[in-house]
Amino acid sequence: MTEPSLITACRSMLARDLVLAMRRRADVLTTLIFFLIVVSLFPLGVGPEIDILREIAPGVIWVAALLASMLSLGRLFSDDYQDGTLEQILLLPHPLAIIVLNKVVAHWLVSGLPLVIFSPLLGMQLGLNAESIGILMVTLILGTPVLSLLGSVGAALTVGLRGGGVLVSLLVLPLYIPVLIFGAGAVESAAAGLGVEAHMSLLGAFLAMSMVMAPWATAAALRISLD
């Protein structure tokens, strides 16, 4: 019996999820378009005054990112659950948390990264200056992976449940609050000409913590959900 290689397993898990996402491009685009539409709705609701828009821009973009990444959670495990692949993933001869981490990374690459890439567009629409937009992107790069990681716990707990989509928002959104506060806070600080080091280091700390802890919780949640 050959010793199974964890590295091969991780690499192929990542590759598999990316290939699947590429073959279902429409799903990936939906999240991004949702993000763009939600942000574009705000000027219509609040009014076109650029000063007000500039002031609310960090919060609006971050809340939209929160909602978009939460919506995309449905796909994280449900396809694999429905065709039985999730059972097989649980039966892999590897630590489940590490496998899960790879799945979350793949998920972030297709649902979180596009938000980061398109955020400057929205920043400009809402009148943010170049420096603020730069800060916005950095906070999104640090923050959206945290959303995916925390979200994976909720997605794992609700996999296979009817009405799981609404439920997952109830479970996950309260946990997103610190990321929202410091993500949007950093951009506001930057716009006000204040330092953002504290925000950035806290976001970085959230990322490190959730990378260490969330996969274990998600792995445990998957075992519970498939029990």
Place this chain on the structure above:
Amino acid sequence: MLEVRDLECVRGDHRLFRGLNFTLHAGELLHLRGSNGSGKTSLLRTLCGLMAPADGQVLWRGKNIRAIRDEFFNQLIYLGHLGAIKGELTALENLRLAGQMAGLPGEEDSLLNAIAKMGLAGREDLPTKVLSAGQKRRVALARLLAHKAKLWVLDEPFNALDVKAVDLLKTLIAEHVREDGMVILTTHQEVEIDTGKIRHINLDA
């Protein structure tokens, strides 16, 4: 060898079975029978470690499978009702990824051989969503050939298969058992498998 001690399984409020004991040695086949809802699938899932037993334990070579998950999973292939086949991927990709995710070095030839042996030669490059239910099932079964594992746990493996495929699968199971493998399977129809040691457990009893 796989040993089951005093196993009890509960689903919701309903106790499926209790006090189940048996031992399965290398070179033996276990045929589980029982009416719908008698807990066949639950038992198989418990044996794989997917479901936690309400009481009792499942031992692999004397150790509780929950304590040696990775070692146990390395020697196990489980085929459930769902074939774990991705419609967007081709048969070959499905098979290759299943192996790689398990961390097995996938030799392309052996994968192609497995697909060919399951009667899908020439269809290995089609996305599996265009295949019929029976053909998808064959792709799932090809895993048994491509990835050598000691213990096969098969839930209704003959479903959706035509006569030829049923015969093929019977032969494969018989060969595996003869080569000191272990097979646990459920069926609802009578299946004659031409191999020495078959044990039967009826969950209705």
Place this chain on the structure above:
Amino acid sequence: MAFQNSIIWLYFSSPKNFYPLAGKLIPVFAVLAVVLTVIGLYIGFFVAPTDYQQGDSYRIIFIHVPAAWMSMFIYIVMAMYAFVGLVWNIKMSEMMASAMAPTGAMFAFIALWTGALWGKPTWGAYWVWDARLTSELILLFLYIGFMSLESAIDDPRRAARASALIAVVGVVNVPIIYFSVKWWNTLHQGASVSPTMAPKMAAAMLNSMMIMVFAFWMYSIAVVLMRARNIILEREKQTTWVQELVTNKK
């Protein structure tokens, strides 16, 4: 001694043994709760002096503060039970966690409600985005998430384990959420000043508040035990002892 203790814990971690024990304890805690509430409210309303700044409206703290404390305390205890239940696979522990959630959520709700009532005369608005109120609101959301997850899953064991996991995840995040909200609040500090209790609180005020904390505590124990007994009957209904219990009562 430690060994004996652990045996006692093991004994009562079985629902069958816990059920009668809880039955005996409930009246004790219920009586204590009523007596303490009467004393606490009497001191709070008749003995404690009127606040020279806030007048009599401050008296709501005798409900508000204990409720807020209990809502946080119960969440932590609930998460501890959930953790023990998950790690050592102790059914009774999971059931206790589920039994605590509604009480904790109720206290969070009371704390918000009384906070709003207190806020009107103090701030001139029922709701301000004060750090403590906001955290309390988030805590209520966490409770609601716990209970919704539990009720969304049909299989009782899976429901208990899944909600236990979210409670543990929640409790890890609670301090982070709390400090984030506090930071957010100080950054956006507007005109509103949190109504803090006068630095030198009259002894009677403090006494009344502490007595009310104990009253709520006793009440929580009594109600949680009652709910735990119901959960035991529900989840253990296929066992012989529950069936005997039910038939004997008829």
